[in-house]
Amino acid sequence: MPPSQLKRLKASLREQGIIGPQQSKKQKKHNAQNGVTKEKRVHRTVALNGIREQFNPFEFKALSRKPKFEVTTEHAAKSVIRRPGVQKSQEEEMRRQAYLEEQQRRHKVGGIVDKRFGENDPSMTPEEKMLERFTREKQLRHKRSTFDLEDEDTPGELTHMGQSLSLDGPALVDDFDEKDLELSDADDHLSDEERQARKRRRSELEDEEDEEDDSGDRPERKKSKQEVMKELIAKSKLHKYERQAAKDDDEDLREQLDKEMPNIHELLRGIAPKRPTAPPADIPGMNPDRAALLNRTDKVKFDKEYDLRLRQMAQDKRSKPTEKSKTEEQVAEETARKLQVLEAKRLRRMQGAPESSDEEKEKGAEPDDEDEEDDFGLGDGIKIRPTMAELGVEDEDDFLIDDDLVASGSDAESVDDSDNEKENDSDDGEEDEFVKGLLTEEEAKRPEFLTGANAPIQEVEEPASNGINGDLAYRFNCPQSHDELLEITEGVNILDLPTVVQRIRALYHPKLRSENKGKLTKFSVSLVDHISYLANQEHGPPFVVLESIIRHIHSLAKTFPVEIANSFRRHLKELDTSRALSLTPGDLVLLTAVGTIFPTSDHFHQVVTPAVLTMGRYLGLKIPQILSDFATGAYLCTLCLQYQKLSKRYVPEVVNFIENALCALAPTKLAEIPGYFPYHDPKSSLRIESAPTSTRQLRFYDCVAQDLSEEEGELLKAAIVEMNLRLLDSAAETWKAKDAFTEVFVPALEIMRHLSSKKCRSKLAESTQKLLTKVSQKLTLLLSQARLARRPLELHHHRPLAIKTSIPKFEESFNPDRHYDPDKTRTEAAKLKKEHKREKKGAIRELRKDAKILATQSLREKKERDVAYEKKYKRLVAEIQGEEGREAKAYEREKDWRKKGKK
Structure with a gap:
């Protein structure tokens, strides 16, 4: 059985000499004097570290793999030794510090720490703080170097060819230290004699300098500021003179060309110029007729040609003002004014009053103008393109002009004094052609609505016949409801109704007054009601009249789409609630108008x-x-x-x-x-x-x-x-x-x-x-x-997919334990899943470590709170007990004293 860890430790300490027999005082003193004790102390530390590494093999860990590429270098590669225990303790310490910082920041608002200099120093004034901060900032940004010219402690001095480059040296002089700049009051206000003397001296000096320059190659003298300014002024005058001379030359050349211009014109026309030289008839190769003309031999022929060219010039068509020079407001005002004149003439004719002298003068002047135009051969001009009527194309703003249809226009000014204050302005630019109406038959034959230089002048004359009966008014009030429209058109023939609508729109042009827009809005709503009313009459009107009014509504719908749409919706709602299965002719006309006015191809439309x-x-x-x-x-x-x-x-x-x-x-x-x-x-x-x-x-x-x-x-x-x-x-x-x-x-x-x-x-x-x-x-x-x-229904329509095949791939380092997947997409997905799993495990591990640190710190804090509480509790108990003991002893003493007193 191997020895225990304690026995092994003692044996290792004994072998290293850390423990052993004790030394006497004499040996200790001798070792201290010779330095043996210090060496033993160093050896002892190294020995203890070695013993620790020997007895704790898990504290040190070498790399499991060698470097991928072995590189031979001058220095041998050091073996990397990891210390898991030390690293773990460091991580725990870092987590603990982070936990403490988080605990300190808890229940605090804001994370900005003001570290500016002097911010928390109440003894410094704001000016001192700003000055100190500016100084610190400049010091941080300033990079000192050996050749820093602003550094006072820089050793040595910059020189060039043995001369100092310092600004303090005598070699360099500042521009502001020149003598010619230092002028006193006496120098500023010199007398005439002094000025003359200075000029003589300056001229003598200049002559001497010129001689010196000629004699030797000396450097030029530095010019004074006065000389420099004089030179600049002289150069400026020289350049100005040169420009003026060039301009004069150009003027002379232009005048010369202007003098020769008549001769050039005469040559172009074939007329011989007046020349004092010999006649050019002797020039070889010239046309004899031209030579005779230049010699003025054929005077009769020359006069005939002159008369012919004069007649051609007279017959040239004169330019006319175009419609482009007039704005929409001007055109509308002109149209309304012409309607006023026509209405005034009509009323005078009905009353039998004679025409005024001004009108007679105008009538008498018109034939003269026409005769004058005939004298010069002016006509209607060349017809550039056919009219819309000739092409057979009609538009809602482009009506054919008949005898009883005077105005094909849209809007113009109201001339009624009672209605002058209620008219409107509008941005509708599509009704301009409608306003350009009021054309006579003669003008209708010209190219219609031409613009630019070829546009005809629109002149309105009184038509031969005005309406069916010839007495249709030119001015009408703008009706604001259907009842007012019926009152206005009460005595009007049904065929004249489109003309009445046109004239109302022309008189109440939105460009003339701000109130006209509201008037035309209500008028357009009344027109919607009127087409239904007309169609429901016992003797229905001709469809031509209804179509004309619908086209007017179409034109007005471009300016007032919401109001007209709401009017149609109101009629449709009434139709749906009262007579959905018994439609009247008026309802059919309204449905027809809806199809012509609004876009019926929309997927959803409100009308x-x-x-x-x-x-x-x-x-x-x-x-x-x-x-x-x-x-x-x-x-x-x-x-x-x-x-x-x-x-x-x-x-x-x-x-x-x-x-x-x-x-x-x-x-x-x-x-x-x-x-x-x-x-x-x-x-x-x-x-x-x-x-x-x-x-x-x-x-x-x-x-x-x-x-x-x-x-x-x-x-x-x-x-x-x-x-x-x-x-x-x-x-x-x-x-x-x-x-x-x-x-x-x-x-x-x-x-x-x-x-x-x-x-x-x-x-x-x-x-x-x-x-x-x-x-x-x-x-x-x-x-x-x-x-x-027709094709049968099918769920999917695509080409048949082939069976997926994989071509075998030869792997040199084939490993049967490794999984080879030919599908790259599946391989990438598997790698991603594996990486996600690894990251997830790492995140869980980190969270567990954080939780462990949190639990440890919480337990430690709880123990510290418990210890502090216990200490405080014992202190309070001891104080109470001491006070109780003192009171008890005092009570006993008082009790004993009283007993003694009774005795």
């Missing part, structure tokens, strides 16, 4: 979406009982298809209503209704009884219930059937790209086949039969194409 829902509700829920219901449904189907012209969204109610209408109006009833659409059979039979002799188109006012004769009823039925066939054709063209095209239009094809049968075909008109054949063929073709282009 279009409610309108589409309203039409879908009627088409889906209405059970037609009379022919006007079928006409209304056909009109709404047309509107739905127009709404979906761009977006091509499917509206199922449209196809369902068309199929219902064809089934209900078919001459014979179908044995079985094809498809799954809801079919509603009307209560009374509306089927076609006989083929009409003639056909007609479906009209708008067929949507109103009327008492029709049998012949008119048959014509209307045939018109409704033809209209539904056309709608079916348009719907197929619109939705032919849909995946469900086959399911939607197969029932329609079955219905058309039933109409093409012998029982039904004989009762249809010839035009209806031709249209039925055409639509059936087209629908059959589209259905066959849809079936060919």
